[in-house]
Amino acid sequence: MRQPLDPQTYDEPIFDALITARERFGDKEILEDQDRHPLTYTGLIRAAFVLGRKIAGMTEAEERVAVLLPSSSGVVVTFFALHAFARVPVMLNFTAGEANLKAAIKTAGVKKILSAKRFIQQAKLDELVDQLKTVAEIVWLDDLRASIKLPDKLYGLTAGAAPRRFRKKTDPDAPGVVLFTSGSFGAPKGVVLSQRNLVANARQISTHIHLKPEWVMFNPLPTFHCFGLTGGVILPLLSGLKAFQYPSPLHAKTITDLLPQVKASVLFATDTFLNQYARVAEPTDFSTLEFIVGGAEKVREETRALFNSKFGGPVILEGYGATEAAPVVAVNHPDRNRPGTVGQILPGMDYRLEPVPGIDAGGRLLLQGPNVMSGYITADDPRAVEPIEGGWLDTGDIVDVDGEGYVTIRGRAKRFAKIAGEMVSLTAVEGIAVAVWPDQRHAVVSVPDSRKGERLVLVTDNAAAEIAPMTEWARTNGVPELAVPRKIMKVGEVPVLGTGKTDYVAIQKMVEADKAA
Missing domain, CATH: 3.30.300.30 (ANL, C-terminal domain)
Structure with missing residues (x-):
């Protein structure tokens, strides 16, 4: 039986939820990346206020501001800096190519893009940035940080001590982020997730699986993908776990070397990357992990077999989600793991299956819940958010749900052929x-x-x-x-x-x- 979800646990804006986490878990180290300069809750909150005030000086309240950064402490600080002053982060997929990025910028109504010179140089994205400059202003975070003086730091100290007095008050139903669907089956769509959506999904996951505050969550997934943003950043920060950010899931050997060094407890990844990690890892590289969460694509039996035969574990918990659901819809449990399924639907969600002609087992999955998006946006009117028709999110996935609530994905509705x-x-x-x-x-x-x-x-x-x-x-x-x-x-x-x-x-x-x- 699914656990109930208390609505009071997600009835707050996301910056307030971060403050609440500090009050609950104490001022512990909570964020780190490959540069190995950890931040405490207070350090993160102070940094967000200082950077946020700089960004606020060149933007308007509720303005959508694009972020072009890899997974790092910097992108987390930037995300919360925007929220501290009621700006809306628009997370851009720097691997999507010029055409898709320009379309995303137009769809979201973005005027400014926050990025970092070091990242652009290392990722060899100079030509892409030159093209993006034709449709939006590039604001270099390096320059903003260089402009921080003693008065700014004193402001950060004061705001960090009393953050609820200094943060710009927003409504939980106000936009929390604009993301774009992966585009694996068509053109990416702009998705507006409210702050309530993001906080609720983190609470749903932590209600479903008990996460210990002493654990370290290792996130190599990009924050322009909802799995990386919610699972790799928001979930650990709101649950008291240190969130270790790594800038690219492609660096298999570096990642597997880092896991035991940082005492990683939970690893988020896709099957593609997990398979690569298992092939290059040393025998003890996964020894500190409690479990792995695999999402975004089906976890192959070959990947599970590789982990079991080579390392004797850790257990891989397959999950399922959609950007429109912030994103986690279902996930297996460490004590109730059923390979081949994506686990049980999270607390607080309702679902129904609609019959599909020609398909006997299961049906088309529709969802309701506090994590389901505010709606889509289009380039025709970037400020207009198109809500879900009838209040039910049509996932477009054909699934089967057994008597104990375990969900098996049969395929995308678009991924069926009539032969x-x-x-x-x-x-x-x-x-x-x-x-x-x-x-x-x-x-x-x-x-x-x-x-x-x-x-x-x-x-x-x-x-x-x-x-x-x-x-x-x-x-x-x-x-x-x-x-x-x-x-x-x-x-x-x-x-x-x-x-x-x-x-x-x-x-x-x-x-x-x-x-x-």
Whole structure:
């Protein structure tokens, strides 16, 4: 049975929730990054006030201000600096490319972008920034910090001692952040999450899984992705855990070396990155971890087997979420972990399944709850937030829920093909390729077919892939033959997004271009 969620625990703005956490857990070290200069709650609050006042001097109340930074103490300070003075952070995906970033800036109505010269130089984003300068002003945090003088520091000391007197008061239902969906199935959409949404989702997770304040949460995921922002930053800070931020999930060896050094207790990552970490890690690199949370994409059995055979654990808890739900919807529990499912839906959420023609098991998942977004924004009118029709969020996912509430993802509604009158899950078809070649990455898309309606195409980085082994596996495991792709497209690398999720938009374009050639 799901635990109840007390509405009073999330009925406060996010900066107030940070202050409440300091009052509850004491002035302990709470934030650190690769530079190894930890901040206490008070240090974070002071820094947010000092930087926030600088930003407030060049912006208006409730203005949306873009943030172009990697996971770091700096991005966390900047996020709370904006909230201290009632500005709205717009987290930009620096891996999305010029066109998507310009579209995001227009959609959100952004005038200024906060970034750091060191990051732009190290990430080799100079040309991108030059292009973004044509649509918004770049404000260098390096310059703002250099302008901080003694009066600013004295202000920070005073504000840090009495933060509720100095912070700009906001409503819990005021915007907390603007994020953009990953775009793995189409153009990214602007999502407005309220401050209540963010605080509520952190409370839902900590109600579902007991998190000990002495733990350290290691976050290598970007804060432009809701998993990295809520799970890697807001959840630990509001729950009394130190949040260790690392700027890129791609640095597998550095990350696995750091985990025992910082005594990491919980690691957030996607399956793609977890698989990479397991391959380069030393025997004791995961020894301090209580558990790993895997989200944003399906956790493969091959990844679990790799952790179990090589390290004897730690347990991987697969979860499920959506940007529109702030993002965590369901997650397994350390004591009730069922691989193959994404766990149980979090406290405080209601759900229903709508039948889908042609699909017998499960249905389309719709959600309600305090973590469900305020609405979408569009470039036509950036200030207008389009609320959810009927009050229920349509996730677009086909799921099955068993008698004990465990959720199994069957696939995206868009990720089904109709072949010879039968609905076929493209996610399940990918599972055939994964079962036959577990060490490679695979993706399946569909294209129109004059005879059967649609045809499956496997895109894989396995140069030796052939149809016959998949057909044999399907026959042996009772899978219909129509679920076996009839075409294989071999590539050097299967495209992925900056979050590690498969980039189906790019893959679909590749397949269609190959077909037209």
